[in-house]
Amino acid sequence: MFPWPLRHLPGPHQEMFRHQKAVKGFIRQEIMRHKLGAPEAPKDFISCYLAQITKAMDDPVSTFNEENLIQVVIDLFLGGTDTTATTLRWALILMVQHRDVQERVQQELDEVLGAASAVCYEDRERLPYTCAVLHEVQRLSSVVTVGAVRQCVTSTRVCGYPMPKGTIILPNLASVLYDPECWETPRQFNPGHFLDKDGNFVVNEAFLPFSAGHRMCPGDQLARMELFLMFATLLRNFRLQLPEGSPRLKLEYIFGGTLQPQPQDICAVPRLGSPSPGPRAECL
Incomplete structure (x- = not known):
């Protein structure tokens, strides 16, 4: 490397x-x-x-062999750590920006989970709005706008265009995640992109934050579990808001290996009746 x-x-x-x-x-x-x-x-x-x-x-x-095993484990660590953490940071920012969405997620969590001590991954089947919000965070934040570099191993055609063997391919994931033909409001935060008219969670085939095909992200299932468990647990226990006297949210991203949000303080205020005790606010 x-x-x-x-x-x-x-x-x-x-x-x-x-x-x-x-x-x-x-x-x-x-x-x-x-x-x-x-x-x-x-x-x-x-x-x-x-x-x-x-x-x-x-x-x-x-x-x-063991050397390749070591490298694959490193790939899983590196591939999931930064992107998952960055997506979660964008989720917190968007929940502060859209307080109505945050409150609706918390209402669903309260009604479905009740007095359960912890959130389980299996709970996602009963939390359609929470899942829709998290998917919309992944779509809109699009922390990896361009997928990993690929190379054609044989000559082929894509949408009628010839792709000779050896052609270098850069998949433009953002072009799909923001495609106006696939999303009602592609540049706006809208959890309705993943809900049907009855409020059930639905998957959109244009949702490709982990790329697609045989070479898609190998850690996508791990990332999905981590994001759901951390996001649902945080919103179940805390109300997210800006510190008193803080200026507006910084929504402009920092361009790098991933699209990072700018550093800023967000207060996590314990919710009354949440399973996690503690009277103090935490800045994230």
């Missing part, structure tokens, strides 16, 4: 290599822990991958 001379040149980038070494060390420890544990049916990604390494030991062209 980085030209090899960078590893031998002094500078602040060396800290990145130290962090990379630490992450690899942690993953190696987890792999060793799995290998030393009692034999049992694979129950997580590392144990499944180790089982596949064992199956492919006699295959001379197999790419299943």
